[in-house]
Amino acid sequence: MRHVLAALVENKPGTLARILNLFRRRGFNIESAAVGETDDPGISRLTIVVNGDNNVVEQVIKQLNKLIEVIKISNLSQDRMVGRELAMIKVAVDKESLSEIIGLSEIFRTKIIDVSTRSLIIEITGDEDKVNAFVDIMRRFGIKEMARTGLVALARGQKATEIERED
Amino acid sequence: MSKNKKVKGTKIIVDSLKDEKVEYIFGIPGGSIIPLYDEYYDSDIKHILMRHEQAAAHAADGYARATGKTGVCTTTSGPGATNLVTGIATAYMDSVPLVALTGQVETISIGNDAFQEADITGITLSITKHNYLVKDVDELQRIIKEAFYIASTGRPGPVLIDLPKDVQTGETEYDPNITVNLRGYKPTYKGHPVQIKKAADMILNAERAIIIAGGGVTISGANKELINLSELLNIPVATTIMGKGTFPEDHPLSLGILGMHGTTYANYSVSDSDLILAIGTRFSDRVTGDASRFAPDAKIIHIDIDPAEIGKNVRVDLPIVGDSKNILNSLLSILKTKISNENKGRYKKWIEKVSTWKMEHPLHFNEKTDTLKPQYVIKRLYEITKGNAIIVTEVGQHQMWTAQYYLCKNPRQFISSGGLGTMGYGFPASIGVKIALPNSLVFDVAGDGSFQMNCQELATAVQNNIDVKVAIINNGYLGMVRQWQELFYNRRYSNTRLGYLPDFVKFAESYNAKGIRVTKKSEVDDAIQEAIRYDGPVLIDFRVEEEENVFPMVPAGKTLTNIIEVDKR
Ligand SMILES: Cc1ncc(C[n+]2csc(CCOP(=O)(O)OP(=O)(O)O)c2C)c(N)n1
Ligand SMILES: [Mg+2]
Numbered sequence: 001m002r003h004v005l006a007a008l009v010e011n012k013p014g015t016l017a018r019i020l021n022l023f024r025r026r027g028f029n030i031e032s033a034a035v036g037e038t039d040d041p042g043i044s045r046l047t048i049v050v051n052g053d054n055n056v057v058e059q060v061i062k063q064l065n066k067l068i069e070v071i072k073i074s075n076l077s078q079d080r081m082v083g084r085e086l087a088m089i090k091v092a093v094d095k096e097s098l099s100e101i102i103g104l105s106e107i108f109r110t111k112i113i114d115v116s117t118r119s120l121i122i123e124i125t126g127d128e129d130k131v132n133a134f135v136d137i138m139r140r141f142g143i144k145e146m147a148r149t150g151l152v153a154l155a156r157g158q159k160a161t162e163i164e165r166e167d
Numbered sequence: 168m169s170k171n172k173k174v175k176g177t178k179i180i181v182d183s184l185k186d187e188k189v190e191y192i193f194g195i196p197g198g199s200i201i202p203l204y205d206e207y208y209d210s211d212i213k214h215i216l217m218r219h220e221q222a223a224a225h226a227a228d229g230y231a232r233a234t235g236k237t238g239v240c241t242t243t244s245g246p247g248a249t250n251l252v253t254g255i256a257t258a259y260m261d262s263v264p265l266v267a268l269t270g271q272v273e274t275i276s277i278g279n280d281a282f283q284e285a286d287i288t289g290i291t292l293s294i295t296k297h298n299y300l301v302k303d304v305d306e307l308q309r310i311i312k313e314a315f316y317i318a319s320t321g322r323p324g325p326v327l328i329d330l331p332k333d334v335q336t337g338e339t340e341y342d343p344n345i346t347v348n349l350r351g352y353k354p355t356y357k358g359h360p361v362q363i364k365k366a367a368d369m370i371l372n373a374e375r376a377i378i379i380a381g382g383g384v385t386i387s388g389a390n391k392e393l394i395n396l397s398e399l400l401n402i403p404v405a406t407t408i409m410g411k412g413t414f415p416e417d418h419p420l421s422l423g424i425l426g427m428h429g430t431t432y433a434n435y436s437v438s439d440s441d442l443i444l445a446i447g448t449r450f451s452d453r454v455t456g457d458a459s460r461f462a463p464d465a466k467i468i469h470i471d472i473d474p475a476e477i478g479k480n481v482r483v484d485l486p487i488v489g490d491s492k493n494i495l496n497s498l499l500s501i502l503k504t505k506i507s508n509e510n511k512g513r514y515k516k517w518i519e520k521v522s523t524w525k526m527e528h529p530l531h532f533n534e535k536t537d538t539l540k541p542q543y544v545i546k547r548l549y550e551i552t553k554g555n556a557i558i559v560t561e562v563g564q565h566q567m568w569t570a571q572y573y574l575c576k577n578p579r580q581f582i583s584s585g586g587l588g589t590m591g592y593g594f595p596a597s598i599g600v601k602i603a604l605p606n607s608l609v610f611d612v613a614g615d616g617s618f619q620m621n622c623q624e625l626a627t628a629v630q631n632n633i634d635v636k637v638a639i640i641n642n643g644y645l646g647m648v649r650q651w652q653e654l655f656y657n658r659r660y661s662n663t664r665l666g667y668l669p670d671f672v673k674f675a676e677s678y679n680a681k682g683i684r685v686t687k688k689s690e691v692d693d694a695i696q697e698a699i700r701y702d703g704p705v706l707i708d709f710r711v712e713e714e715e716n717v718f719p720m721v722p723a724g725k726t727l728t729n730i731i732e733v734d735k736r
Binding site: 059063 | 289
């Protein structure tokens with residue numbers, strides 16, 4: 001099964017290596033990992049997407065929890081989270097394809113962020129299905145290069161992956 | 168800004184070690200750790216110069232296992248640090264509190280393949296509880312404080328601190344009021360009261376309960392509580408090898424050790440039980456056999472301080488995360504209020520069944536023969552020392568015979584590499600043990616193969632007059648592997664015959680230690696007594712029967728009831 005894990009971790013050198021090492025040890029392939037600072041600059045938030053047997057993933061989560069630098073980790077269930085990904089796609093263009101690409105881009109509400117005579121860079125944000133669908137369509141025109149951030153996700157509603165504060 | 172005067176990094180280190188009440192350090196110096204050794208030169212912390220860094224880690228580990236205190240070792244960068252790896256991994260597998268201080272090249276050279284540079288924090292990532300590369304002398308004191316805290320609390324383990332040379336020589340202020348604040352590390356000590364209540368109910372409703380006690384009981388110091396619990400309701404106790412001694416093995420409710428070379432009655436009892444109370448054990452494959460068919464009728468209550476152990480290897484019906492001693496105390500007080508006359512005797516029938524197994528399947532070897540049996544040596548060692556020696560072992564058949572025939576009454580009495588199974592562990596560990604417990608008799612029961620993996624430490628023992636006794640169970644083989652080859656590979660003894668062995672008596676004498684050779688049964692007692700009387704390190708070379716096997720044995724991957732009990736030859 002596919003799992004989306006969200007972790008709050010100390011923003012320190014080596015933290016990421018330690019976390020990824022636990023996946024490597026079990027031969028997990030990480031589908032995506034996105035990391036960035038939170039409102040507290042000492043803490044980073046890491047979103048990891050992995051495919052794996054539920055029990056094994058649960059075991060990895062427990063092991064991750066044991067890492068000194070992991071403050072909190074949760075397994076976000078698919079139906080109770082919102083996820084977004086950003087991709088930048090460099091597509092080949094010529095006179096004939098230009099207007100078609102622009103039209104499609106508008107339908108997907110993307111942004112064109114760089115224009116040259118032979119290519120465009122298009123920025124798209126959305127859930128993975130949307131990004132995947134757009135990428136598929138662009139293939140037809142020739143994708144020269146592409147960069148994806150990987151998924152970032154938050155739990156819906158009140159629930160939060162946050163540090164329990166001691167009273 | 169501040170009125171404190173600046174001091175060197177090395178001074179911070181030594182003062183921090185003193186704050187942690189470190190008395191002994193085991194190690195070997197080298198280029199990138201000279202500044203720290205220069206500080207050791209004036210310090211009253213005693214440094215034991217070892218002859219190999221692996222041995223330094225094992226000695227610190229032995230010191231830690233004997234006392235429960237954190238062991239400390241120091242090495243240089245590069246090869247000094249990489250030589251520690253086996254020692255650190257050994258400590259990690261058995262949850263031993265250890266702090267390793269390694270020298271490192273200067274911070275500006277890190278990553279440039281400088282002379283004697285090794286990425287030791289990268290290398291030890293998966294065998295340390297945590298590790299640090301100190302990049303700034305201002306962080307040094309906090310890091311050392313954290314390292315000792317992490318190593319010794321929760322589920323203990325090794326922590327490595329990598330110390331670039333310029334961090335050692337850099338200057339900063341010493342803060343006498345430093346505290347630890349780790350928001351990602353908060354071990355759970357108190358068990359959940361609802362879970363403990365449920366456990367009490369399960370214990371009072373089962374028919375065939377058994378306790379499995381592991382190394383966590385030793386670490387937590389829960390042995391008294393364990394005895395009280397067992398005696399309160401007459402619940403038999405089997406221990407893992409790591410838990411050996413947590414329950415007195417001469418106690419009528421003791422089943423000795425379980426698992427691959429455990430007693431038949433322990434394995435039968437566990438397999439037939441309807442309730443297992445597992446305390447501080449991780450259900451290793453050497454303990455459970457085929458985990459999917461482990462104790463099929465039993466409900467399992469698992470008490471452990473490490474939540475990641477719950478459900479890792481076997482199914483668990485009731486987890487209780489926390490410190491064993493705390494939890495057993497709560498459990499005992501609940502049980503005492505709930506216990507009735509009718510409850511008290513509920514395990515009577517069960518105990519009878521267990522006792523029958525005990526009578527019908529005792530540990531057994533041929534005592535009548537004139538040949539020198541390894542088990543006989545251990546048995547006499549046990550009898551002559553009245554079961555009071557601290558026993559350290561190497562790894563192999565001799566280790567298993569010792570686990571079977573040297574009955575232990577106390578935790579921390581049997582010190583052995585259980586998880587990693589490190590040959591060469593015992594002798595250097597025994598040096599650490601003896602330093603920690605100078606008034607105890609310390610025996611390293613060794614194999615001829617294992618001993619040779621760290622025999623250079625005889626120099627350390629003689630130099631410092633560390634009075635350890637080594638009983639080499641000399642069978643001329645890498646015996647445990649030979650046994651597997653005999654049983655499962657058609658006696659094809661590929662590379663297990665040692666073929667050439669040194670004369671261990673002359674070996675001892677060349678270090679100015681005492682060497683004794685024993686070839687006959689009749690010489691065993693005198694040799695042991697002479698070794699005990701002699702003031703200083705002694706090697707006894709017991710030339711035992713070469714192809715003796717360790718039984719009972721549950722072959723790897725088989726169910727616990729699948730026991731080879733006797734030698735079929
Ligand atoms: C460092 C290391 N290398 C290899 C092994 C594999 N091994 C396990 S037991 C054993 C034989 C040990 O021989 P010896 O010390 O003579 O003990 P015996 O089994 O003969 O009593 C070996 C090679 C190990 N456990 N540790
Ligand atoms: Mg041998």
